[in-house]
Amino acid sequence: MKKKSVIVFASTHHNNTRKVVEAVAQECDIELVDATKTHTKDLSEYELIGFASGIFYTKFSEQVLKFARENLVANKKVFFIATAGNPIDINFRSIADIAKEKNCEEVGRFQCKGFDTYGPFKLVGGIQKGHPTEEELKAVVDFYKKIAAADKD
Template structure:
């Protein structure tokens, strides 16, 4: 998709700002803005053609405030969406399970999900802080390159 203002990326990231890094690379590639859910009025979403939503994963789902934001969105038509995350443990099937709650909400609202992206993020949650955490340095340059490639390959259908 070429650089324009018809795409918006919304991210909730707080643990080590790993998902924020991914969001910024994706948004830069799309020429889109990156916003926190509190900066976006749900009723403005129908003006976009492409919406990306992402967060860290907590207990097998996107962070609760991002899910609550998705729940607050109006029903839409002809808006494409993509889902992204960073997580403590990565696998393709696990990503699909971790994304299911958000995917279900967006599909019920009428969004067409184009694609999904996830990669590892630094994790010092709970007892992991006592061993210095896991996934130090993640997301790394290769992860961010994959995020850029993911964004470049998104193809928004014509309305």
């Protein structure tokens, strides 16, 4: 039977994360679920589950975290995608902690810059203007293709 994949995402600041997950969905066979609109979903039939978000005060969006706490099933393969003004590894901690509590196996994390006009950055016209770039969109597609291919084994 065909394996099913999904990315649960929220993109509320500048649609940066939406661009990234839509790039993956355009090229690959994967479902997208917007966690700002859908709050409950049975994830048990999915083999590979991604969570994607902008970063807010170093964490994934609360809507994605809540969705993961309430819907993520134990022992799944999971991956994480983030867009951030300051893309550092600690940005994954909030979602990774939830996945760990549910005994899920992390198979990859991808992060790129995202246009950011938060607070003081607004005064200077924002930071990371133009991100995600075409190269970053290509890179996320490659990232996903690699983990999907590894999952076929």
